[in-house]
Amino acid sequence: MVLDAIMTTWSQPEVLALAGLSLLLAVFWRVPIFGWLLYPLRLLDTFVHEMSHGMAAIITGGRFERFVVYPNREGLAHIRGGNRFVVVSAGYLGPALLGGALILLSATELAEQTILIGLGLGLALLCLRFVRNLFGFVAGLLLAASLVAAGWYLPPQPASWLFLLLMMHLPLTSANSLVDLMRLSVRRSQREQRTDAEVLAAMTHIPALVWALFWFVLALAIVVVTVTVAWSV
Numbered sequence: 001m002v003l004d005a006i007m008t009t010w011s012q013p014e015v016l017a018l019a020g021l022s023l024l025l026a027v028f029w030r031v032p033i034f035g036w037l038l039y040p041l042r043l044l045d046t047f048v049h050e051m052s053h054g055m056a057a058i059i060t061g062g063r064f065e066r067f068v069v070y071p072n073r074e075g076l077a078h079i080r081g082g083n084r085f086v087v088v089s090a091g092y093l094g095p096a097l098l099g100g101a102l103i104l105l106s107a108t109e110l111a112e113q114t115i116l117i118g119l120g121l122g123l124a125l126l127c128l129r130f131v132r133n134l135f136g137f138v139a140g141l142l143l144a145a146s147l148v149a150a151g152w153y154l155p156p157q158p159a160s161w162l163f164l165l166l167m168m169h170l171p172l173t174s175a176n177s178l179v180d181l182m183r184l185s186v187r188r189s190q191r192e193q194r195t196d197a198e199v200l201a202a203m204t205h206i207p208a209l210v211w212a213l214f215w216f217v218l219a220l221a222i223v224v225v226t227v228t229v230a231w232s233v
Contacts, residue, residue: 041169042073044143045095047136048170050075051126052094057082069136084203088196089215096219099170100226102163107230112163113151119166120147171223 046069054064054077062082069075079087105115120143127140150162197208197215204211 038169040143040146041166043069043139045170046073046075047123047127047140047143048095048098049091050077051130052090052097053077053079053087054130055094056087056090060086062087064130066130066132067136068133069131069139070133071135075136085200088199088203091196092215093218093222096171096222099167099172100222102167102170103223103226103230106163106167111156112159113154113156116147116151116154116159116163116166118151120144120149120151123147171219 050067050069054067057064057077057079060083063080065078065080067075067077077091102115106112124141124144127137127144131137131140150159154162194202195208197211200206200211201208
């Protein structure tokens with residue numbers, strides 16, 4: 001098979017490093033001081049979250065009109081049509097799917113620098129096309145330029161570690177965000193904007209907590225499956 005020809009087996013040290021980094025990111029996410037150090041990555045999560053809504057709308061026959069991102073890492077995608085269930089779910093599953101795709105790419109012969117440049121160019125194009133507020137536009141292009149610069153200028157080893165950080169951060173942040181989402185689903189408040197889980201709860205009459213748990217399990221499953229495939233082929 002073509003896949004067998006290009007995939008390489010992960011070594012045990014790589015897997016151990018992957019597990020250790022995953023644990024550190026999960027811990028740092030919950031520590032306020034370290035959380036701010038991860039602000040650029042967490043801001044990237046918001047871009048991926050909103051773009052996932054939009055891409056899901058396009059795939060299911062709808063229209064992705066625009067989206068905005070704010071300094072507090074909140075965002076809002078403006079969408080028309082599409083499959084409502086898929087579009088709403090994509091916000092939290094999209095980062096996990098992208099992280100899973102990066103995990104699979106990491107086991108190929110494709111250079112990490114090339115992937116980083118591709119990610120940066122893709123983010124830049126999507127920002128130019130869909131972002132419609134000043135902060136989101138500037139922040140998105142800065143993140144995109146950083147990815148391109150990292151892929152272009154970093155030596156192979158530092159680029160490899162940056163890529164490792166990105167590929168694990170995306171699915172982990174999806175899982176961490178879903179933990180917060182579960183808390184919000186349990187503790188209802190006077191929030192002006194409903195969470196994605198609350199939107200589906202209103203549509204299906206299934207509690208928001210159930211949807212949050214469902215997405216949490218799927219996000220973790222994506223990580224487990226992609227790591228298993230990347231390590232075993």
